[in-house]
Amino acid sequence: MAESSVLHGSQSGFRAGFVAILGLPNVGKSTLLNAFLGERLSIVTAKAQTTQRRLLGICSGPSFQAVFVDTPGLLDPRDPLQRSMRAEALSTLDDADVVLAVVDAGFRPSIDWVEGFRTPAGRPALLCLNKVDRIPAVEAERLVEGWSRGGGWAGVHRTIAHRGDGVEALLHAIVDFLPESPPLFPEDDLSDVPVRDLVGEMIRETCLEELSDEVPYAVAVRVEQFREPAGNEPTYIEALLYVERESQKGIVIGAGGRTIRKIGTRSREKVERFLEQRVFLELRVKVLANWRRKPNHLRLLGFRIPAEET
Structure with missing residues (x-):
């Protein structure tokens, strides 16, 4: 994805920054990260709570570098491990230049979660309605229109991450909100994780x-x-x-x-x-x-x- 997504036009200089990916467990955050990178970096299973700690995925193009931070799913913690996972996810907001909230279109608790999500002050927040193939198109359109009118979102996008549908358009939108900056990592790096x-x-x-x-x-x-x-x-x-x-x-x-x-x-x-x-x-x-x-x-x-x- 990083090599094929050559962005043109809107940038006056190189853009680089951190993008925090947040959402409930199993909404497709890791699948979305892998789609951005064009590499299977983050593990993905059908089980909820697959991701246990944050993972940096570095997506570099000719005029940008988006450093995605995949996070554990936000949930009400029941033990020290889950409290660690929640703290790990929320800590990414401290350094994020852009926030990307991900919703599973066919999972009602995910819809309820984003309805109560408060976008952080002072930084752009984009909303991704993922797995839109799980609901009728008219229902997806209704959700997008409603969230576009309220909620403080800088943009609302539809994706089917496992197929790559809508992923490149979402990446374009994210890059437009990154600050002008030199690259934060060497362009050949895929992650900072050993x-x-x-x-x-x-x-x-x-x-x-x-x-x-x-x-x-x-x-x-x-x-x-x-x-x-x-x-x-x-x-x-x-x-x-x-x-x-x-x-x-x-x-x-x-x-x-x-x-x-x-x-x-x-x-x-x-x-x-x-x-x-x-x-x-x-x-x-x-x-x-x-x-x-x-x-x-x-x-x-x-x-x-x-x-x-x-």
């Missing part, structure tokens, strides 16, 4: 896809070793899968190791496509009791802990 952390997210994505019920939400992934290949050898990656209870460990491993082998095979295939090289992936499972509820464990796993949790 590759080993992106690999860890791909493994966690596979756990979400392969495990059912509550178990995948109890899995945290930390890459322990990441060794670049020497000669014709594959890249060696060792990752720990943390779960909260012994019973969950048994489920993740599976009978005769069947489940962990499947998670490993599918994760390795994703990582090889991403790195464009052969990979040897070793997974181990370890119990870290009730890690979602213990700030010290969350800190160990790389989560930012709100002040009230410390």
Whole structure:
């Protein structure tokens, strides 16, 4: 997307800035980010709350650089992990030059959420009505007209992010609101997140896809070793899968190791496509009791802990 979206005309100079992507869980924020970038950077599953921490995606063109910040879905938190996720999402507003609120057109709670959303003072806020194929066109038109008249939005756009529909027009609108600035990152950078952390997210994505019920939400992934290949050898990656209870460990491993082998095979295939090289992936499972509820464990796993949790 970044290479094909050559913007013309409205800029008097180079534009660059941060764009915070906000919304409820599972409305398509990560899918939208991947569509902007033309790369599968942010993990996407059918399960809600897939994104657990913010992720920078850098979209560079000849006359702009939009630094998108994908955030965890906003929800009423029930434990320290969810409070960390909510604080992570809201903290992006502090540095954002543009706010992009994303709504799932076919999900009534998402519509209700944006009706109560207050656009931040002093910075432009755009509204994206995503998944418009889930509702009749006349209903989408009614929502867009209503939000365009009120709510303080600088623009209201319709998209079907997984197909790319409306994404380029939305990107044009975002860039028009970015401040004039030199690039904030090297133009070839896709993210500021270390590759080993992106690999860890791909493994966690596979756990979400392969495990059912509550178990995948109890899995945290930390890459322990990441060794670049020497000669014709594959890249060696060792990752720990943390779960909260012994019973969950048994489920993740599976009978005769069947489940962990499947998670490993599918994760390795994703990582090889991403790195464009052969990979040897070793997974181990370890119990870290009730890690979602213990700030010290969350800190160990790389989560930012709100002040009230410390």
